Amino acid sequence: MTDTERLAGLVHAAQRGDGLAMAELLDALAPAVGRWCGPIALQDADDAAQEAMIAILRGLRGLRDPAALFGWARAIAVREAVRVARRTEREQTDELAHLPAPGDPLLAADIKDVLTRLTPEHRAVLMLRDLEGLDERTAAALLRVPAGTVKSRLARARASFRKEWQA
Amino acid sequence: MTWPVADLDAIRRLRALAAAVPGAFVAETVINAPFDQVWAVAADLEGELPAYLPDVRSFTVTSRDGELLVARARGYAGLRARFDIVLRPGWCVMRSRFLLGGMAAVPDGQQTRFAFLGGTLIPAQRAAAPALAVVGRWAGPKVLTRFADRVDQRGPGRQPD
Numbered sequence: 001m002t003d004t005e006r007l008a009g010l011v012h013a014a015q016r017g018d019g020l021a022m023a024e025l026l027d028a029l030a031p032a033v034g035r036w037c038g039p040i041a042l043q044d045a046d047d048a049a050q051e052a053m054i055a056i057l058r059g060l061r062g063l064r065d066p067a068a069l070f071g072w073a074r075a076i077a078v079r080e081a082v083r084v085a086r087r088t089e090r091e092q093t094d095e096l097a098h099l100p101a102p103g104d105p106l107l108a109a110d111i112k113d114v115l116t117r118l119t120p121e122h123r124a125v126l127m128l129r130d131l132e133g134l135d136e137r138t139a140a141a142l143l144r145v146p147a148g149t150v151k152s153r154l155a156r157a158r159a160s161f162r163k164e165w166q167a
Numbered sequence: 168m169t170w171p172v173a174d175l176d177a178i179r180r181l182r183a184l185a186a187a188v189p190g191a192f193v194a195e196t197v198i199n200a201p202f203d204q205v206w207a208v209a210a211d212l213e214g215e216l217p218a219y220l221p222d223v224r225s226f227t228v229t230s231r232d233g234e235l236l237v238a239r240a241r242g243y244a245g246l247r248a249r250f251d252i253v254l255r256p257g258w259c260v261m262r263s264r265f266l267l268g269g270m271a272a273v274p275d276g277q278q279t280r281f282a283f284l285g286g287t288l289i290p291a292q293r294a295a296a297p298a299l300a301v302v303g304r305w306a307g308p309k310v311l312t313r314f315a316d317r318v319d320q321r322g323p324g325r326q327p328d
Contacts, residue, residue, distance in 0.1 A: 018262065023260040026184060039170050039171055045174075049179065057186070060188050
Protein backbone atom coordinates (compact mmCIF):
# COMPACT_ATOMS: atom_id res chain seq x y z
CA MET A 1 0.00 0.00 0.00
CA THR A 2 1.41 3.40 -0.96
CA ASP A 3 1.47 6.37 1.41
CA THR A 4 -1.25 8.00 -0.67
CA GLU A 5 -3.48 4.95 -0.36
CA ARG A 6 -2.77 4.69 3.36
CA LEU A 7 -3.63 8.37 3.89
CA ALA A 8 -6.81 8.01 1.83
CA GLY A 9 -7.83 5.07 3.99
CA LEU A 10 -7.16 7.08 7.14
CA VAL A 11 -9.18 10.03 5.83
CA HIS A 12 -12.16 7.82 5.02
CA ALA A 13 -11.97 6.12 8.43
CA ALA A 14 -11.62 9.45 10.25
CA GLN A 15 -14.59 10.83 8.33
CA ARG A 16 -16.61 7.94 9.76
CA GLY A 17 -15.55 9.00 13.26
CA ASP A 18 -12.70 6.53 13.82
CA GLY A 19 -10.66 8.14 16.61
CA LEU A 20 -7.59 6.02 15.98
CA ALA A 21 -7.55 7.07 12.34
CA MET A 22 -7.84 10.70 13.45
CA ALA A 23 -4.84 10.17 15.72
CA GLU A 24 -2.82 8.72 12.85
CA LEU A 25 -3.79 11.64 10.62
CA LEU A 26 -2.69 13.94 13.41
CA ASP A 27 0.73 12.28 13.37
CA ALA A 28 0.95 12.59 9.60
CA LEU A 29 -0.06 16.26 9.52
CA ALA A 30 1.61 17.59 12.66
CA PRO A 31 5.06 18.36 11.18
CA ALA A 32 3.53 20.26 8.26
CA VAL A 33 1.09 22.13 10.48
CA GLY A 34 4.02 23.19 12.66
CA ARG A 35 5.89 24.37 9.58
CA TRP A 36 2.91 26.36 8.29
CA CYS A 37 1.93 27.96 11.60
CA GLY A 38 5.41 28.78 12.90
CA PRO A 39 6.32 31.67 10.56
CA ILE A 40 2.83 33.21 10.73
CA ALA A 41 1.85 32.99 14.38
CA LEU A 42 5.38 33.29 15.86
CA GLN A 43 5.02 33.50 19.65
CA ASP A 44 1.49 32.11 19.36
CA ALA A 45 2.59 29.37 16.98
CA ASP A 46 1.98 26.44 19.31
CA ASP A 47 -1.53 27.66 20.07
CA ALA A 48 -2.13 28.28 16.38
CA ALA A 49 -0.96 24.78 15.48
CA GLN A 50 -3.35 23.29 18.02
CA GLU A 51 -6.24 25.44 16.78
CA ALA A 52 -5.39 24.53 13.20
CA MET A 53 -5.34 20.83 13.98
CA ILE A 54 -8.72 21.07 15.69
CA ALA A 55 -10.16 22.89 12.67
CA ILE A 56 -8.66 20.30 10.33
CA LEU A 57 -10.01 17.30 12.23
CA ARG A 58 -13.43 18.89 12.68
CA GLY A 59 -13.61 19.82 9.03
CA LEU A 60 -12.52 16.44 7.68
CA ARG A 61 -16.05 15.44 6.70
CA GLY A 62 -15.96 18.27 4.15
CA LEU A 63 -12.86 16.92 2.39
CA ARG A 64 -14.10 15.19 -0.74
CA ASP A 65 -10.79 14.16 -2.28
CA PRO A 66 -8.37 12.53 0.20
CA ALA A 67 -5.54 13.12 -2.27
CA ALA A 68 -5.98 16.84 -1.64
CA LEU A 69 -5.47 16.39 2.12
CA PHE A 70 -2.28 18.40 2.53
CA GLY A 71 -3.30 21.31 0.32
CA TRP A 72 -6.70 21.45 2.00
CA ALA A 73 -5.13 21.27 5.47
CA ARG A 74 -2.59 23.96 4.56
CA ALA A 75 -5.34 26.40 3.66
CA ILE A 76 -7.03 25.80 7.01
CA ALA A 77 -3.78 26.02 8.96
CA VAL A 78 -2.71 29.28 7.31
CA ARG A 79 -6.06 30.93 7.97
CA GLU A 80 -6.08 29.70 11.58
CA ALA A 81 -2.52 30.93 12.11
CA VAL A 82 -3.42 34.39 10.77
CA ARG A 83 -6.53 34.46 12.95
CA VAL A 84 -4.63 33.46 16.10
CA ALA A 85 -1.80 35.90 15.38
CA ARG A 86 -4.23 38.75 14.79
CA ARG A 87 -5.97 37.98 18.06
CA THR A 88 -2.88 39.01 19.99
CA GLU A 89 -1.21 41.41 17.63
CA ARG A 90 -2.41 44.84 16.75
CA GLU A 91 -2.57 45.58 13.07
CA GLN A 92 0.58 47.32 11.89
CA THR A 93 -0.67 49.95 9.46
CA ASP A 94 2.76 50.59 8.01
CA GLU A 95 5.28 48.04 9.16
CA LEU A 96 8.10 49.62 7.18
CA ALA A 97 7.78 52.80 9.23
CA HIS A 98 8.49 50.77 12.33
CA LEU A 99 11.65 49.17 11.05
CA PRO A 100 14.78 50.23 12.87
CA ALA A 101 17.44 52.10 10.90
CA PRO A 102 20.35 50.20 9.37
CA GLY A 103 22.96 49.44 11.98
CA ASP A 104 20.41 49.28 14.74
CA PRO A 105 21.44 46.41 17.04
CA LEU A 106 17.87 45.12 16.82
CA LEU A 107 18.60 44.08 13.27
CA ALA A 108 20.01 40.71 14.17
CA ALA A 109 20.38 38.25 11.31
CA ASP A 110 17.44 36.26 12.55
CA ILE A 111 14.50 35.39 10.35
CA LYS A 112 12.20 35.28 13.34
CA ASP A 113 13.20 38.80 14.23
CA VAL A 114 12.41 39.93 10.70
CA LEU A 115 9.07 38.14 10.65
CA THR A 116 7.99 39.88 13.86
CA ARG A 117 8.08 43.15 11.92
CA LEU A 118 5.51 41.99 9.41
CA THR A 119 1.76 41.64 9.80
CA PRO A 120 0.38 38.10 10.05
CA GLU A 121 -0.98 38.41 6.50
CA HIS A 122 2.42 39.46 5.14
CA ARG A 123 4.04 36.58 6.94
CA ALA A 124 1.47 34.22 5.43
CA VAL A 125 2.21 35.51 1.94
CA LEU A 126 5.95 35.23 2.47
CA MET A 127 5.70 31.70 3.84
CA LEU A 128 3.38 30.50 1.07
CA ARG A 129 5.63 31.86 -1.65
CA ASP A 130 9.13 31.37 -0.26
CA LEU A 131 8.67 28.26 1.85
CA GLU A 132 5.81 26.45 0.10
CA GLY A 133 6.56 27.64 -3.43
CA LEU A 134 3.00 28.70 -4.27
CA ASP A 135 2.27 31.08 -7.10
CA GLU A 136 0.42 34.30 -6.44
CA ARG A 137 -2.90 33.04 -7.74
CA THR A 138 -2.87 30.00 -5.47
CA ALA A 139 -1.74 32.03 -2.49
CA ALA A 140 -4.52 34.53 -3.14
CA ALA A 141 -7.14 31.81 -3.31
CA LEU A 142 -5.85 30.30 -0.10
CA LEU A 143 -5.92 33.62 1.74
CA ARG A 144 -9.27 34.49 0.17
CA VAL A 145 -8.02 37.82 -1.16
CA PRO A 146 -7.68 39.16 -4.71
CA ALA A 147 -4.48 38.13 -6.53
CA GLY A 148 -3.46 41.79 -6.80
CA THR A 149 -3.54 42.09 -3.03
CA VAL A 150 -1.22 39.13 -2.66
CA LYS A 151 1.14 40.62 -5.23
CA SER A 152 1.37 43.92 -3.38
CA ARG A 153 1.66 42.20 -0.01
CA LEU A 154 4.40 39.99 -1.34
CA ALA A 155 6.31 42.90 -2.82
CA ARG A 156 6.16 44.78 0.46
CA ALA A 157 6.99 41.71 2.53
CA ARG A 158 9.96 40.85 0.39
CA ALA A 159 11.16 44.46 0.30
CA SER A 160 11.18 44.71 4.07
CA PHE A 161 12.59 41.20 4.36
CA ARG A 162 15.46 42.00 2.00
CA LYS A 163 16.12 45.30 3.71
CA GLU A 164 16.39 43.56 7.06
CA TRP A 165 18.77 40.92 5.78
CA GLN A 166 20.95 43.37 3.91
CA ALA A 167 21.17 45.78 6.85
CA MET B 168 17.98 30.21 7.11
CA THR B 169 15.76 28.45 9.64
CA TRP B 170 12.10 29.32 9.67
CA PRO B 171 10.28 29.15 12.98
CA VAL B 172 8.33 25.94 13.52
CA ALA B 173 5.40 25.43 15.88
CA ASP B 174 5.63 22.59 18.35
CA LEU B 175 2.52 20.45 18.46
CA ASP B 176 3.53 18.39 21.47
CA ALA B 177 1.77 15.20 22.56
CA ILE B 178 -0.60 16.96 24.95
CA ARG B 179 -1.62 19.51 22.34
CA ARG B 180 -2.24 16.63 19.92
CA LEU B 181 -4.39 14.88 22.49
CA ARG B 182 -6.38 18.07 23.05
CA ALA B 183 -6.89 18.46 19.31
CA LEU B 184 -8.08 14.87 19.06
CA ALA B 185 -10.52 15.35 21.94
CA ALA B 186 -11.87 18.54 20.41
CA ALA B 187 -12.72 16.65 17.24
CA VAL B 188 -14.69 13.92 19.02
CA PRO B 189 -18.01 15.19 20.43
CA GLY B 190 -18.25 14.48 24.14
CA ALA B 191 -14.60 13.51 24.57
CA PHE B 192 -12.75 15.11 27.43
CA VAL B 193 -9.14 15.74 28.35
CA ALA B 194 -7.92 16.13 31.90
CA GLU B 195 -4.39 17.36 32.49
CA THR B 196 -2.10 17.58 35.48
CA VAL B 197 1.55 17.99 36.41
CA ILE B 198 3.03 14.93 38.11
CA ASN B 199 5.98 15.42 40.39
CA ALA B 200 8.10 12.72 38.79
CA PRO B 201 10.35 12.55 35.74
CA PHE B 202 8.96 11.49 32.37
CA ASP B 203 10.44 7.96 32.40
CA GLN B 204 8.86 7.21 35.74
CA VAL B 205 5.48 8.51 34.62
CA TRP B 206 5.52 6.73 31.30
CA ALA B 207 6.55 3.45 32.94
CA VAL B 208 3.10 3.45 34.52
CA ALA B 209 1.27 4.65 31.41
CA ALA B 210 2.92 2.10 29.12
CA ASP B 211 2.21 -0.81 31.45
CA LEU B 212 -1.35 -1.17 30.22
CA GLU B 213 -1.86 -4.70 31.49
CA GLY B 214 -0.47 -4.09 34.94
CA GLU B 215 -1.55 -0.54 35.66
CA LEU B 216 -4.65 0.37 33.66
CA PRO B 217 -7.02 -1.62 35.92
CA ALA B 218 -5.47 0.16 38.91
CA TYR B 219 -6.45 3.67 37.85
CA LEU B 220 -9.56 2.95 35.72
CA PRO B 221 -12.04 1.61 38.24
CA ASP B 222 -14.40 0.03 35.70
CA VAL B 223 -11.66 -2.12 34.17
CA ARG B 224 -11.08 -5.52 35.78
CA SER B 225 -8.42 -6.75 33.37
CA PHE B 226 -6.64 -5.54 30.29
CA THR B 227 -4.74 -8.12 28.26
CA VAL B 228 -2.53 -7.36 25.31
CA THR B 229 -3.17 -10.08 22.74
CA SER B 230 -0.83 -8.91 19.98
CA ARG B 231 1.94 -6.42 19.50
CA ASP B 232 3.50 -5.19 16.26
CA GLY B 233 5.87 -2.30 16.95
CA GLU B 234 3.77 0.49 18.35
CA LEU B 235 0.50 -1.15 17.29
CA LEU B 236 -1.18 -3.28 19.92
CA VAL B 237 -4.42 -5.17 20.25
CA ALA B 238 -5.89 -5.77 23.71
CA ARG B 239 -8.91 -7.33 25.32
CA ALA B 240 -10.57 -5.45 28.17
CA ARG B 241 -12.95 -6.89 30.72
CA GLY B 242 -14.91 -4.74 33.11
CA TYR B 243 -16.80 -5.27 36.35
CA ALA B 244 -20.05 -4.20 34.71
CA GLY B 245 -19.85 -6.86 32.02
CA LEU B 246 -17.83 -4.78 29.59
CA ARG B 247 -15.87 -6.84 27.11
CA ALA B 248 -14.13 -5.02 24.35
CA ARG B 249 -11.30 -5.34 21.89
CA PHE B 250 -9.04 -2.30 21.76
CA ASP B 251 -6.75 -1.28 18.92
CA ILE B 252 -3.92 0.76 20.37
CA VAL B 253 -1.07 2.99 19.27
CA LEU B 254 1.56 3.14 22.02
CA ARG B 255 4.89 4.90 21.99
CA PRO B 256 6.80 7.00 24.54
CA GLY B 257 4.62 9.96 25.51
CA TRP B 258 1.63 8.92 23.39
CA CYS B 259 -1.09 6.31 23.64
CA VAL B 260 -4.44 6.19 21.86
CA MET B 261 -6.81 3.26 22.14
CA ARG B 262 -10.10 2.64 20.43
CA SER B 263 -12.78 0.03 20.80
CA ARG B 264 -16.06 -0.08 18.95
CA PHE B 265 -17.64 2.35 21.40
CA LEU B 266 -14.80 3.92 23.38
CA LEU B 267 -11.84 6.16 22.71
CA GLY B 268 -9.05 6.61 25.26
CA GLY B 269 -5.69 8.26 25.27
CA MET B 270 -2.74 9.41 27.31
CA ALA B 271 0.01 11.90 26.57
CA ALA B 272 3.03 12.98 28.56
CA VAL B 273 5.56 15.75 28.07
CA PRO B 274 8.70 16.28 30.17
CA ASP B 275 8.69 19.49 32.17
CA GLY B 276 12.04 19.64 33.94
CA GLN B 277 12.01 17.05 36.70
CA GLN B 278 8.23 16.95 36.49
CA THR B 279 5.91 15.66 33.79
CA ARG B 280 2.78 17.12 32.24
CA PHE B 281 0.33 14.29 31.82
CA ALA B 282 -3.05 14.25 30.12
CA PHE B 283 -5.79 11.65 29.90
CA LEU B 284 -8.47 11.49 27.19
CA GLY B 285 -11.78 9.71 27.49
CA GLY B 286 -14.67 9.59 25.09
CA THR B 287 -17.33 7.48 23.48
CA LEU B 288 -17.87 6.72 19.82
CA ILE B 289 -21.58 6.03 20.07
CA PRO B 290 -23.80 7.09 17.14
CA ALA B 291 -25.70 9.63 19.27
CA GLN B 292 -22.55 11.21 20.62
CA ARG B 293 -23.20 14.65 19.15
CA ALA B 294 -26.52 14.92 20.96
CA ALA B 295 -25.00 13.48 24.11
CA ALA B 296 -21.83 15.60 23.97
CA PRO B 297 -22.83 18.15 26.66
CA ALA B 298 -23.74 15.41 29.12
CA LEU B 299 -20.58 13.47 28.33
CA ALA B 300 -18.51 16.60 28.85
CA VAL B 301 -20.00 16.97 32.33
CA VAL B 302 -19.12 13.36 33.09
CA GLY B 303 -15.61 14.03 31.84
CA ARG B 304 -15.15 17.05 34.08
CA TRP B 305 -16.10 14.85 37.01
CA ALA B 306 -14.25 11.66 36.04
CA GLY B 307 -11.08 13.09 34.53
CA PRO B 308 -9.54 14.52 37.70
CA LYS B 309 -10.31 11.28 39.58
CA VAL B 310 -8.45 9.23 36.98
CA LEU B 311 -5.50 11.61 37.14
CA THR B 312 -5.36 11.37 40.92
CA ARG B 313 -5.35 7.59 40.79
CA PHE B 314 -2.74 7.62 38.04
CA ALA B 315 -0.45 9.96 39.99
CA ASP B 316 -0.86 7.72 43.05
CA ARG B 317 0.29 4.74 40.97
CA VAL B 318 3.35 6.68 39.79
CA ASP B 319 4.14 7.53 43.38
CA GLN B 320 3.60 3.98 44.64
CA ARG B 321 5.57 2.38 41.85
CA GLY B 322 8.48 4.74 42.31
CA PRO B 323 11.46 5.16 40.01
CA GLY B 324 12.56 1.51 39.92
CA ARG B 325 10.65 -0.17 37.09
CA GLN B 326 10.92 0.94 33.51
CA PRO B 327 8.41 0.44 30.69
CA ASP B 328 8.14 -3.10 29.30
